[in-house]
Amino acid sequence: MSDYRVLLVDDEEEFASTLVERLAYRGFVAQYTTNGRDALRLLREQTFDTVVIDLKLPGMSGTELIHTIATAYPNLPVLMVTGHGSGELEAGKKPAGVTDFLLKPIDIEELCLKMKKAIEDNEYRG
Amino acid sequence: MNTEDKHNQSLSFMGEITASVTHELNNVLGTIEQVTGLIEDLAAVDFAQNSEIAGKLLDVVEKVARQSDRGTSLIKRLNRFAHLNDEPFGEYNIAELLETMIYLSERAAKMNKVELVAGTIDRDIIIGIRPLATAKEIYDVIKLGIRLANPSEKVEIDLHPCDNGGEMVVGFHLNPESEVDVANIQTNIAEDDLPYQLSGVGDTGRMKITLSITES
Numbered sequence: 433m434s435d436y437r438v439l440l441v442d443d444e445e446e447f448a449s450t451l452v453e454r455l456a457y458r459g460f461v462a463q464y465t466t467n468g469r470d471a472l473r474l475l476r477e478q479t480f481d482t483v484v485i486d487l488k489l490p491g492m493s494g495t496e497l498i499h500t501i502a503t504a505y506p507n508l509p510v511l512m513v514t515g516h517g518s519g520e521l522e523a524g525k526k527p528a529g530v531t532d533f534l535l536k537p538i539d540i541e542e543l544c545l546k547m548k549k550a551i552e553d554n555e556y557r558g
Numbered sequence: 559m560n561t562e563d564k565h566n567q568s569l570s571f572m573g574e575i576t577a578s579v580t581h582e583l584n585n586v587l588g589t590i591e592q593v594t595g596l597i598e599d600l601a602a603v604d605f606a607q608n609s610e611i612a613g614k615l616l617d618v619v620e621k622v623a624r625q626s627d628r629g630t631s632l633i634k635r636l637n638r639f640a641h642l643n644d645e646p647f648g649e650y651n652i653a654e655l656l657e658t659m660i661y662l663s664e665r666a667a668k669m670n671k672v673e674l675v676a677g678t679i680d681r682d683i684i685i686g687i688r689p690l691a692t693a694k695e696i697y698d699v700i701k702l703g704i705r706l707a708n709p710s711e712k713v714e715i716d717l718h719p720c721d722n723g724g725e726m727v728v729g730f731h732l733n734p735e736s737e738v739d740v741a742n743i744q745t746n747i748a749e750d751d752l753p754y755q756l757s758g759v760g761d762t763g764r765m766k767i768t769l770s771i772t773e774s
Contacts, residue, residue: 444589450592450595450596453599454595454599488581515581537591538592540595
């Protein structure tokens with residue numbers, strides 16, 4: 433069990449709440465929120481090892497949120513989730529402020545591997 | 559605004575709506591996938607206690623998951639299709655475009671009891687095209703193949719490199735029960751100046767439709 437603390441930001445509430453439960457079975461302590469504003473509040477109030485952000489968020493977009501987090505918490509690994517059709521992402525290019533990304537539909541095992549790698553690489557770098 | 563601009567605007571509108579709806583449908587399927595995944599997780603815990611119900615539960619989950627995968631693939635292709643007119647002209651991998659159109663033609667094939675098969679597809683043909691127009695040409699060729707083919711045999715689609723692009727070939731045996739006049743179709747293709755040809759393959763009894771996809 434890793435006990436890594438994860439914050440998920442996805443406006444699909446049922447999706448996010450289910451993913452949180454599944455991550456718990458895999459040893460992660462996950463929380464979710466459905467918007468960028470609440471994500472920033474949670475980041476101020478608690479400590480997380482990584483944040484997973486859906487690019488398409490209502491209100492503050494995923495891109496804005498990633499930029500804000502990268503500025504305020506430069507050492508926090510950020511994973512971005514996006515749908516298909518993002519040619520550059522499919523070609524393996526990731527935007528600034530993003531440690532790694534996943535394409536939808538999310539494969540839970542891939543998500544776990546990428547989160548663990550992002551967190552452990554971050555710990556290694558100190 | 560000229561006619562072509564109006565036409566492009568209508569296509570963009572269609573693409574925008576389709577892309578938006580497929581995005582939402584993808585979210586629905588993504589949630590179903592996670593929910594079935596959670597049931598699997600829960601059943602795995604019960605399996606430790608040899609629960610018969612857990613086994614049945616997994617069977618149901620597998621069925622839902624298969625349908626969810628099917629829906630996800632379809633939406634992925636439809637979303638790609640919907641984005642084709644985002645840029646009326648651009649560099650495209652025509653193998654990807656062909657595979658998308660084969661996938662989206664499967665229902666038409668199914669309705670004609672024909673099975674479409676992707677044969678040898680060269681994956682490295684990237685050229686400047688008008689993607690929507692090219693997609694339409696590919697679809698027209700596939701549809702003609704579906705219409706003419708013998709339902710008991712597969713319709714095979716290949717893509718090979720050629721000068722300035724790729725050559726798509728749809729190969730099939732004619733449906734012996736249809737009363738199709740091949741010569742008449744060939745004449746119509748020539749008269750309408752369509753970008754493909756219908757011909758026989760030697761003495762094999764096979765037919766092929768050939769479309770050259772080149773730089774626009």
